[in-house]
Amino acid sequence: MKNIIETLKNFNLIEKISILILLILFIFVNDKNLIIGIPFLLLLTYSFIKDKTKREIIIENIGIVGAVLYLLGFSFSDYSSNRGSCLMILSFLFQIFYKKKKIEFGEKKIMYMFFFILIFGCIWTSFSYDGVNSIGRFIKVNKRFLETFLMLNIIKEKRQFIVAEKTFILGALIVAIYYMLDYILNYNIASTHVNYRCEGFKNVTYSAGILMMGSMYLFGKIWEIKTIKEIYSKYIDIISFIIIFIGLILTKLRASLLGIGAGIIFIIIFSFDWKKVLLLFLLGSSLIFVVPDTIIERVRHITIEKSIKSVNTGSDNMRRIMWQGSVYTWKNNKIFGAGARGTKYWVQKFADENTDKNGKTLYGFNREEFTYGEAHSIYLNMLAETGIFSILYFIQLFIFIPSLVLKSLKANKNKGEKLGAIVGMISYYIMGAVWSLWGYYGAVQSIFQFMLFILIYFYLEDLQNKRKEIIK
Known part of the structure; x- marks a missing residue:
């Protein structure tokens, strides 16, 4: 907190207000209305170009601000996550081309x-x-x-x-x-x-x-x-x-x-x-x-204690259809797969082939109730989609x-x-x-x-x- 206060002392009141408004807009405002933040962004860009000290502060901190916005998007704001990613990309470019820092790949x-x-x-x-x-x-x-x-x-x-x-x-x-x-x-x-x-x-x-x-x-x-x-x-x-x-x-x-x-x-x-x-x-x-x-x-x-009227049982039985349908998808597309999120045709085809004359599919529920088109599983989806x-x-x-x-x-x-x-x-x-x-x-x-x-x-x-x- 002390470091933040010391950093903000380098900016005047209008610039501090601009920073606050931009952060609020980046978290809560959709893409269509984000245009209202352009004047505040231009003001900060001007201070970035004109003042070397402010330029250094922005370059050093824009990345962590982006990371914070990105992480907030996990819980309640997709807008925040997307804007955070953009700021992190900017920071990365600054680090590589302006600061000449080495690219870090972590565990290579x-x-x-x-x-x-x-x-x-x-x-x-x-x-x-x-x-x-x-x-x-x-x-x-x-x-x-x-x-x-x-x-x-x-x-x-x-x-x-x-x-x-x-x-x-x-x-x-x-x-x-x-x-x-x-x-x-x-x-x-x-x-x-x-x-x-x-x-x-x-x-x-x-x-x-x-x-x-x-x-x-x-x-x-x-x-x-x-x-x-x-x-x-x-x-x-x-x-x-x-x-x-x-x-x-x-x-x-x-x-x-x-x-x-x-x-x-x-x-x-x-x-x-x-x-x-x-x-x-x-x-x-x-x-x-x-x-x-x-x-x-x-x-x-x-x-335990399953019945067709149970939420748990209905959910589990539909999963069984999706799992079997995904294996069916893979069997028909073993090499290249059905494509990313491209399995619905095959899963639905499997359900059709396993529906009786009364409109009941496997495990006894109505065929009309089954509208899913994926495996409901990371691993089966990967197999079905990419072979x-x-x-x-x-x-x-x-x-x-x-x-x-x-x-x-x-x-x-x-x-x-x-x-x-x-x-x-x-x-x-x-x-x-x-x-x-x-x-x-x-x-x-x-x-x-x-x-x-x-x-x-x-x-x-x-x-x-x-x-x-x-x-x-």
């Missing part, structure tokens, strides 16, 4: 693979069933790693990292508080009703994604607390975790809760402490007496990224942040098995990319510390 194997998938994938998908029509969609789905790349070149100092981290947590808190207030105000509504559940903040899937990975990240940090003194120093993280976790429970999304379970199991295995495990067991057991019955009812139906090209995705997700995880766990410094990022990614892998988090809910993929950025950030810090030790 991972970043090069992402670039290769994006570039070669455009060529590959042009030969798919959907042809050149799918190229634009392919780029939209697979370019999200670029924000990870940009942040690696912008966020260099610990104070910048902390600003980005706190922004991410703030966004998760906003979503969690919404669900808490929503539950209180709508307590008498049958909250297992699917329409009510899907009217969540922005969208229940996006909400569950940020709450799941946000709570896991904080859980990893809290798990590494060693002393009572650390508890007091990290009380904000602890309170934030409790609020975000409650918000996650209130989304009632079963897959996200399974992701949480997988993340916790990973932490227990790789950072075992029997005292913490006992405390976790006691706290987990107490949830039975605290969590409202409507939520327990939904979570309990993950695998044998999907092996590159699987190498990235299950070989290259896990290898970074293992390298990161070897160094004890910043272990809490690393564990948090790792289990955040693990929860994404689990939830992604039954939700299309890579393509159809791309904002959740962006959160995964932020977790990956955190892991690479500390991986680079570990390498830097090693070099310093060798020099000494």
Whole structure:
């Protein structure tokens, strides 16, 4: 805060007002109305050109401002996310061409693979069933790693990292508080009703994604607390975790809760402490007496007591059609796939071929009710959409990224942040098995990319510390 105040002293009152107005516009105003910010932008551009000190300040800070705006977009503002990306690109260009700084690729194997998938994938998908029509969609789905790349070149100092981290947590808190207030105000509504559940903040899937990975990240940090003194120093993280976790429970999304379970199991295995495990067991057991019955009812139906009238069963049975339909898509397009988001024709064709004379499809629901055209799974979508090209995705997700995880766990410094990022990614892998988090809910993929950025950030810090030790 002190640094911000000192920085702003270099700007006059009109320029400070312009900065504030532009930030508000960048977060909340749509593209059509953003034109009202042009006079304020021109004023700042004039000060940028005229005054060298101000120019240096803007160049140094435009990137982190962009990262903050981008991260706010995870929770409540798509406009903010898009404008943040633009500012990060500007900052990157300034760093490379004005400051002559070296481009940072982070963990090169991972970043090069992402670039290769994006570039070669455009060529590959042009030969798919959907042809050149799918190229634009392919780029939209697979370019999200670029924000990870940009942040690696912008966020260099610990104070910048902390600003980005706190922004991410703030966004998760906003979503969690919404669900808490929503539950209180709508307590008498049958909250297992699917329409009510899907009217969540922005969208229940996006909400569950940020709450799941946000709570896991904080859980990893809290798990590494060693002393009572650390508890007091990290009380904000602890309170934030409790609020975000409650918000996650209130989304009632079963897959996200399974992701949480997988993340916790990973932490227990790789950072075992029997005292913490006992405390976790006691706290987990107490949830039975605290969590409202409507939520327990939904979570309990993950695998048992199914009926066609159940929201859970209807959802699961439709998924089974989508999964089988996606395998059917792949069997008919094994080499090049059906194209990015190009599977609907084949999935619907599979449903038609498996509908009886009474209009009932597999598992007994009406064919008219089935309008989906994708796999509702990261992995099956990749297979159906890109054919044998999907092996590159699987190498990235299950070989290259896990290898970074293992390298990161070897160094004890910043272990809490690393564990948090790792289990955040693990929860994404689990939830992604039954939700299309890579393509159809791309904002959740962006959160995964932020977790990956955190892991690479500390991986680079570990390498830097090693070099310093060798020099000494």
